[in-house]
Amino acid sequence: MTTLIDLRAKGEGQGEETRPRHPEKAGRPDALSPRKPDWIRVKAPTSAGYHETKALVRDLRLHTVCEEASCPNIGECWSVKHATFMILGGVCTRACSFCNVSTGKPLPLDPDEPANVAHATATMGLQHVVVTSVDRDDLDDGGAGHFVETIAAIRRAAPSTTIEVLTPDFLRKPGAAERVIDAKPDVFNHNLETVPRLYHSIRPGARYYQSLRLLDSAKQRDPSQFTKSGLMVGLGEAKDEVLQVMDDLRVAGVDFLTIGQYLQPTKKHAGIDRFWTPEEFKALETIAYAKGFLMVSASPLTRSSHHAGEDFKKLRAARLAAQV
Numbered sequence: 001m002t003t004l005i006d007l008r009a010k011g012e013g014q015g016e017e018t019r020p021r022h023p024e025k026a027g028r029p030d031a032l033s034p035r036k037p038d039w040i041r042v043k044a045p046t047s048a049g050y051h052e053t054k055a056l057v058r059d060l061r062l063h064t065v066c067e068e069a070s071c072p073n074i075g076e077c078w079s080v081k082h083a084t085f086m087i088l089g090g091v092c093t094r095a096c097s098f099c100n101v102s103t104g105k106p107l108p109l110d111p112d113e114p115a116n117v118a119h120a121t122a123t124m125g126l127q128h129v130v131v132t133s134v135d136r137d138d139l140d141d142g143g144a145g146h147f148v149e150t151i152a153a154i155r156r157a158a159p160s161t162t163i164e165v166l167t168p169d170f171l172r173k174p175g176a177a178e179r180v181i182d183a184k185p186d187v188f189n190h191n192l193e194t195v196p197r198l199y200h201s202i203r204p205g206a207r208y209y210q211s212l213r214l215l216d217s218a219k220q221r222d223p224s225q226f227t228k229s230g231l232m233v234g235l236g237e238a239k240d241e242v243l244q245v246m247d248d249l250r251v252a253g254v255d256f257l258t259i260g261q262y263l264q265p266t267k268k269h270a271g272i273d274r275f276w277t278p279e280e281f282k283a284l285e286t287i288a289y290a291k292g293f294l295m296v297s298a299s300p301l302t303r304s305s306h307h308a309g310e311d312f313k314k315l316r317a318a319r320l321a322a323q324v
């Protein structure tokens with residue numbers, strides 16, 4: 001069976017043309033997935049807070065990974081005005097097979113984007129903000145300068161807000177990651193996403209050891225920064241492989257691990273191999289704590305930025321407790 005691919009207005013509200021979000025996936029056969037179990041179902045977003053967040057995001061022409069990645073938690077997060085801002089535009093130069101962010105040739109950077117993210121952070125009264133981005137392999141610095149500007153703009157507009165960056169891998173961009181680390185975000189997050197054996201099919205443009213080295217170098221360069229990484233399960237990985245990734249992350253000094261269930265954005269994306277049960281997630285969480293992570297969030301609907309503000313407070317408390 002084949003399905004028409006997802007069409008959606010690129011840069012909604014900005015007068016841009018409607019184009020396929022994933023032209024590179026158009027010719028692929030549909031990938032079948034098992035039916036969603038009960039523990040995955042979420043309610044459609046309807047609250048007033050959700051609509052207020054949506055209006056603000058539109059007014060400031062911002063992108064959020066909440067929408068772009070079709071996050072199942074959007075109703076819950078946006079109703080309490082927690083959104084994850086996606087900078088460097090809305091079009092990614094990679095074509096990962098798990099990701100719903102549009103792929104193609106990106107537009108030039110929006111010079112107002114750092115100030116607009118800062119304005120939204122202050123207006124929403126966020127105590128903790130998560131800033132992520134598309135991959136911009138077309139830029140000499142991979143977008144690092146824009147991350148630095150965004151961090152500085154948030155510090156000016158909302159000095160008490162803690163900042164978490166969820167960065168690309170800056171593959172083949174010498175010096176780029178260092179610039180972001182030196183801008184001193186409170187949390188440096190980079191998701192490994194999956195086990196090394198599946199990189200060629202799930203993250204074909206990335207390299208497992210590059211991603212691991214990035215996390216290691218962030219911790220080496222500034223040990224005061226918390227480091228964080230995330231994994232999806234349900235793509236065909238074995239439990240032993242997940243445990244090996246945990247060990248690799250601990251060797252790289254990573255403080256916080258998130259693990260969630262992969263959900264297939266469209267039938268043209270990688271199929272779901274299986275749904276890990278809530279009990280299996282609990283077991284992963286227990287093992288991860290035993291391996292020495294300061295914080296672990298593992299559940300079917302865990303996402304990198306889910307409850308990031310509350311988790312940051314717990315992370316800080318866990319470090320203090322470990323130092324006593």
Ligand code: SF4
Pocket residue numbers: 065066067071072073074075077078082083084303304305306307
């Ligand atoms: S979990 Fe993260 S990406 Fe998903 S809606 Fe919440 S803030 Fe957005």
